[in-house]
Amino acid sequence: MNYRGIYSLYYFELKRFFRTIIQSILSPILTTSLYFLVFGSAIGSRISNINGIDYGSFILPGLVMLTILSNSLSNASFSIFFKKFNQTIGELFAAPLSSFEIVIAFVGASATKSMIIGLIIISTSMFFIDLEISHPLLMLFFLLLISITFSLFGLIIGIFADNFERLSLIPILLLTPLSFLGGVFYSIDMLPDIWRNVSLLNPILYLISGFRWSFYEISDVSLLTSLITILTFLTLCILFITYIFKTGYKLKN
Amino acid sequence: MLEIKNVTKTYNYSYKALDGVNLSVKSGEIFALLGPNGAGKSTLINSICGVVNFDSGNISVDGYDVIKNWRKAKTLIGLVPQELNLEQFEKVIDNINFSRGIHGKAPDNQYIEDLMKELSLFDKKENKLRELSGGMKRRVLIAKALSHQPKILFLDEPTASVDPELRKDFWEVVKRLKQRGITIILTTHYIHEAQELADRVAIINNGKIILVDETSELLKKMGEKKIHIKLNEKIDNLPDSLKKLNVEINGNGNLFFRFNSANGHNKIDDVLNFLKNNNYSVKDLSTEESSLEEIFIKLVEENRNELSRNL
Numbered sequence: 001m002n003y004r005g006i007y008s009l010y011y012f013e014l015k016r017f018f019r020t021i022i023q024s025i026l027s028p029i030l031t032t033s034l035y036f037l038v039f040g041s042a043i044g045s046r047i048s049n050i051n052g053i054d055y056g057s058f059i060l061p062g063l064v065m066l067t068i069l070s071n072s073l074s075n076a077s078f079s080i081f082f083k084k085f086n087q088t089i090g091e092l093f094a095a096p097l098s099s100f101e102i103v104i105a106f107v108g109a110s111a112t113k114s115m116i117i118g119l120i121i122i123s124t125s126m127f128f129i130d131l132e133i134s135h136p137l138l139m140l141f142f143l144l145l146i147s148i149t150f151s152l153f154g155l156i157i158g159i160f161a162d163n164f165e166r167l168s169l170i171p172i173l174l175l176t177p178l179s180f181l182g183g184v185f186y187s188i189d190m191l192p193d194i195w196r197n198v199s200l201l202n203p204i205l206y207l208i209s210g211f212r213w214s215f216y217e218i219s220d221v222s223l224l225t226s227l228i229t230i231l232t233f234l235t236l237c238i239l240f241i242t243y244i245f246k247t248g249y250k251l252k253n
Numbered sequence: 254m255l256e257i258k259n260v261t262k263t264y265n266y267s268y269k270a271l272d273g274v275n276l277s278v279k280s281g282e283i284f285a286l287l288g289p290n291g292a293g294k295s296t297l298i299n300s301i302c303g304v305v306n307f308d309s310g311n312i313s314v315d316g317y318d319v320i321k322n323w324r325k326a327k328t329l330i331g332l333v334p335q336e337l338n339l340e341q342f343e344k345v346i347d348n349i350n351f352s353r354g355i356h357g358k359a360p361d362n363q364y365i366e367d368l369m370k371e372l373s374l375f376d377k378k379e380n381k382l383r384e385l386s387g388g389m390k391r392r393v394l395i396a397k398a399l400s401h402q403p404k405i406l407f408l409d410e411p412t413a414s415v416d417p418e419l420r421k422d423f424w425e426v427v428k429r430l431k432q433r434g435i436t437i438i439l440t441t442h443y444i445h446e447a448q449e450l451a452d453r454v455a456i457i458n459n460g461k462i463i464l465v466d467e468t469s470e471l472l473k474k475m476g477e478k479k480i481h482i483k484l485n486e487k488i489d490n491l492p493d494s495l496k497k498l499n500v501e502i503n504g505n506g507n508l509f510f511r512f513n514s515a516n517g518h519n520k521i522d523d524v525l526n527f528l529k530n531n532n533y534s535v536k537d538l539s540t541e542e543s544s545l546e547e548i549f550i551k552l553v554e555e556n557r558n559e560l561s562r563n564l
Binding site for chain 1: 299302303304305306323324325327328330332334336338339340341342343347350351352353354355356357358359397
């Protein structure tokens with residue numbers, strides 16, 4: 001293994017985040033504060049507790065997940081797309097780095113950024129709610145697993161994208177609607193049966209549900225189902241990215 | 254140092270960029286790869302360096318197969334790409350250190366400092382790449398390629414869009430690298446550059462190597478001399494004896510002819526004897542040697558004609 005090579009690429013990618021540190025940190029703090037103000041305090045005060053949890057606390061795992069998903073996706077997709085766009089990706093293929101090592105570095109950097117932002121959001125929430133995490137290690141495990149999975153997904157999007165428009169197509173058209181409809185702001189038990197069943201087709205619901213369980217031991221679907229869903233998606237991403245790097249599709253031709 | 258055997262590469266299932274390329278480059282030499290646009294020069298270099306997947310054949314660097322022993326082979330290779338592909342928002346020093354890092358080498362500040370000084374980059378080390386001129390960016394690319402101390406350096410059109418002064422500076426750098434024992438393979442459009450630098454040249458066209466030879470030998474074997482003879486008297490009609498010697502008249506009524514000294518027979522004596530015997534007095538005589546560029550154009554043209562005949 002070229003450990004030094006992995007670290008160099010990881011650090012180089014991570015530096016992009018630290019170069020825009022104010023923007024990178026301020027933006028999620030501001031957005032989360034606004035969500036807490038609007039949904040938690042203004043609207044939330046008119047909503048009764050959900051499964052014994054006050055509304056502000058209830059939406060916290062969903063808000064963290066919302067940011068983590070979009071950040072992981074955009075970090076990784078932008079990183080690899082930018083290297084394709086400015087044609088510096090060739091340098092990586094000319095270096096003694098395996099495809100696996102390149103993926104570890106990109107995904108590692110993207111997931112690290114997402115984890116930092118996730119933890120900042122959780123810290124920010126303490127100004128608005130009484131933070132309570134029943135299973136902190138499980139919460140961190142979910143955070144890490146989802147950051148890695150969606151960074152891999154982002155890498156695939158970045159490789160397939162031929163221009164900036166396509167780069168933002170999936171996040172805008174797929175991820176944002178699915179995230180909002182995946183139980184960030186409500187429990188699916190609050191929905192009519194038909195919409196409840198439709199919601200069960202939304203994979204994001206399983207991620208939010210599992211993550212919420214680590215906070216309050218409440219969930220829309222079982223913890224095991226959530227874990228299986230994430231691991232299945234992670235496996236699919238790994239298989240797909242392996243195929244891309246093995247064939248050089250959209251990268252070496 | 255570099256062995257290429259029967260390498261092929263086809264793009265989009267139809268365009269054959271490399272068609273059974275065979276090549277051998279000796280350790281420590283400067284080897285120039287010449288060819289017109291789309292001939293396959295960059296595809297060949299990128300195939301060796303792992304930037305492009307080739308379809309079949311074998312490539313080895315210093316005995317290491319680039320597929321089976323790819324990690325070892327890539328450690329020995331430095332690549333200066335054709336385009337000025339750089340992370341524009343990064344500092345020069347960070348970019349160079351990054352290249353060393355991804356090649357698995359531990360940081361070596363002294364070596365990197367010396368390298369930057371040699372390439373006149375030291376003063377610019379804290380500058381962002383977008384602040385540099387095209388010529389300086391080209392130097393950064395060379396520094397990046399040398400950052401991990403490779404044994405073999407590929408330069409893909411390294412002096413494209415570089416002003417003549419910088420080009421000469423660059424030639425000096427290449428000569429110094431050769432002195433250090435680095436094998437250098439360069440592609441170039443400037444045939445004068447190959448003539449100036451290369452020990453050997455290969456000419457590639459339509460994905461095939463059509464000729465490999467030592468630069469001096471190639472010039473000797475294929476280079477022609479053009480002799481211009483200015484007479485005191487103007488000749489309107491060329492005598493048959495001179496026509497037989499392929500002598501021609503130019504617009505000013507002066508004579509000229511081509512000959513290749515490698516062919517053995519020296520026509521100069523024949524022409525001058527004829528002029529002397531027929532009372533023509535020579536006012537001036539000058540010679541013009543063909544350049545590698547003329548040889549290159551001739552060879553590519555011949556190859557094109559041969560391909561058209563085979564179609």
